[in-house]
Amino acid sequence: MRGKETVVLVIILIGGMLFGSIIGEVLSPWLPFLQASKTITWSPAADLEIVKYDLAFQVKLNLASIGGLALAFWIFRKIY
DSSP states (O other): OHHHHHHHHHHHHHHHHHHHHHHHHHHTTTOGGGSOEEEEEEOOEEEOSSOEEEOOEEEEEEHHHHHHHHHHHHHHHHHO
16 A cells, blocks of 8 residues: 555655746746756766666756645645
8 A cells, every 4th residue: 555655645746846836937027036946967877788778867946846845745644
């Protein structure tokens, strides 16, 4: 049962971050501090002669997306 809760948590958190980012973009003309963001990038790569991979993960955080993340976590705690 814990695996299902973990998947639901990840989906809710990603949805909360997206919701927060959208709200931040909508409100940025009136609240410009919501537009300031920090980008976190992780790019693992390997060349093993047989297999070669290059992945890029990027997360762009701003105050509104962090608020959406907190709201999503609160909603998850109320559900479970």
